[in-house]
Amino acid sequence: MEPLGATTVFLVICVSSLLFLSAWRKMSGSGKLPPGPVAFPIIGNMLQLTMKNLPQHIDELSAKYGPIFTIYLGSERVVVLYGHEIVKEALIGLGDEFSGRGSMPIFEKSAKGRGILFSNGEQWKQLRRFALTNLRHFGMGKKSIEERIQEETYFLMERLRNTHGRPFDPTLFLTHALSNVICSIVFGDRFDYEDKKFVTLISLVQENDKLQRSPWTAVCSGLYSFFPTLMAYIPGPHRRIFKNAQEFRRFVLERVKMHKESLDPNYPQDFIDAFLVKLEQEQKNVQSEFNVESLARSTIELFVGGTGTTSITLKYGLLILLKYPEIEEKVHEEIDRVIGQSRSPCMADRSQMPYTDAVIHEIQRFIALVPLGVPRTVTREVHLKQYVIPKGTTIFPALKSVLYDSREFPNPEQFNPGHFLDENGAFKKSDYFVPFSAGKRICVGEGLARMEFFLVLTMILQNFTLKPVVDAKDIDITPESSFMSNAPKSYQLYVLPR
Template identity: 40%
Template sequence: MIFQAIFDCMDFTGWLLFGFVLLLFTDVVRNWRPHNLPPGPWAMPFLGNVFTGVDFKTMEKLAQEYGPVFSLRRGSERMVFISGYKMVKEALVNQLDSFVDRPVVPLFHVVFKGLGRPFNPHYTITNAVSNIISSVVFGHRFEYSDQGFRKVLELDNEAVLLAGSPQTQLYDAFPGLLKYLPGPHQTVHSNYKEIVMFLRKEIEKHQEEWNANDPRDYIDVYLAEMEKKKEDPQAGFNTETLLVCTLDLIEAGTETAATTLRWALLYMIHYPEIQKKVQEEIDRVIGQSRHPTMADRPNLPYTEAVIHEVQRMGNIVPLGFPKMASKDATLGGYFIPKGTAVVTILASVLFDKNEWATPDNFNPEHFLDSEGQFRRRNAFLPFSAGKRVCLGEHLAKMELFLFFASLLQRFTFSPAPGEMPSLEGVLGFTHSPEEFKMLAIPR
């Protein structure tokens, strides 16, 4: 009787308030922090920590406050962040099988000049690097004048930048709602649709010209496997999967290596004395009569040290790629349930004050021993580690060495007059240099 009387007296506003309180209570109960889960900042009802910065500098501050293993909540999904070389190594190497799955990331899940004058090296470098993986995947390279391919590179660059913004990250917290609303996530999706159309045309052209007895590249080999497994749809070899694999290869084989090389040029502009030492070593070992080869790499320790320091300071993928706990695990004394998204903060390893003499300074000596020979560092993890280490690590290292050594063998790089570019960087999904102009003077 009492409840009936209360219900009879409630107007629309009362029901609205009652509904809100009920939803709030449900959210609190549903998202109550489980016992011994990693600590983290207070999470707003419904939204969680979606307004907490997603950049590595914010992550560093949170790690200082809550420890090397902490958590944030986006919507109703909780994500664990792991900071510092010691704890990242524990997660990726010592607990080799604990964090090897991949979470579903809704934002990406919808995607199945003259030398004497100042110029922007961005797409010259990106096109050059992309032509390597393109030769493997497509069997041919793209000319620098190819506007269609240039457009693909520009679309991908914009998508990668937008993917790291807080506004775009909201999509991963509320994909069901935001897919109907405007925002940068719509630009990311639109860009990838255009890129996929470009890739689909390449695949269709391969299908028209395909010769089972004469495979030319990755796509031809994949088409052969599709033919072999056509009676077994569960095998997963189909055109849509080929599209996704091709996108992965082209994007992964382009963005990070090209961005690293842009950082390399930028650091050489800022540190001309280091650039000169690299050139002197190249002149002494290789000279000017032939191109550098991989056989020269062991004989160029200073050049190798500079490349590694560029990767460390460039900090290309500060938060790594998300992983997911493949089983219940304990890390740093905290319980991490199976299925929890996990982020290993690679920036915290590359700038770990316990591992590097001068972590915030560009210092190739980090990778040189007392005799000036190159030395490997355990805390050098730009490619991550463990079972989910970057598959393209060896190719990327070859590309970085050959491009960097060849460029400094032939050119001296300096800033455009009155335009010393910034070393601050732009934070998207990757950490890339701001657009800049430079001079490339033939040696």
């Protein structure tokens, strides 16, 4: 063998051995970890788990190992919390300990450790507090944003009328409308639906959603944690995610430049203005968590989160109502009785519309948009039940296991608004309703999403009757499931003016 070839083989063996020993050390000697399937060094349980159907595998593993168990995605140790009791005990009872963001290597690279979603520690606390304060200041939960949602929904109604009884895919209509609501908060204004930059941004959001739900992304994420330098040169969905992140960043920095030119520090008009004022206040603080990168990333996360999740939920909700026209008809009756046709729905109506409120909650429960929750990590060693979870362990709080708990929701696989109604037909709250997660990492946009969902759905059903393009019994409402999220299958519908 040539000397150079022998040296190469020797180096490969050494590197492989080091990786093996590192992974084995991480997976062994872990004390009283929750039980789980036998894992192999380096690859963990990857051969036993299909990433696309990971939520289903989690159900099966829970049946064998109970409400808390351990799996390994590569060498990454993951403790899964399954069921209402253990999720509540961890995320709420031990909120500080379970407040870390879990490892998501590809998305962490895109975020560069900045922003609200992927940061940890003091940075996360300060940015989250700032975001919540200013989302409320600029209208979240207030009359001002309610009027903004109503205004944007008028544009949506006009677009729906212009379909003139023709079948169409509702995806873009819903995405544009809901995106403009969050745009008014973070950028200070809405976009025309034909604006080229807006169209580009929406296409990036939709592409990222598809990429995040791809099983290949999960595989690439695992490989990236081992070989970050090498993966930067290997084709795959991770490289497209990185490119899209740069596109978002460029757009936001353009808007930041425009805001700097028009900023009145005494009267900030939107989230970017407020952040710029904060930057000025923190200028002399060398340890400040507020800088241009955290501004860019926080703005991107608010925009993407406010654009994607609610529009997907509404799109799924319309599909479910196409499947069950009798449920849609009951919502029509309640809208006609409480609101009528002479005015727009408002948030004050919700307390008088228990059936509609129940339908909205059941849609969110049924679709379990993020079945495993966004990964967490424990910030220090935690004793949970009879087990010890080491600091830094990734946590999957399986939200679907709470939303589908048969003790709270009989026959959870069936769509039934009665899950949120008492024997008198009044709306019934449930501690098991956790589509936005729970504890200290609960979604910052929960209040806005709840308002949007109620106002947009009721206004659509106030003005239109939904009609499927196929027989209702042939409509498939099972999700396109992935490691990250659920989404409805593509479909078209008619909307008929009432």
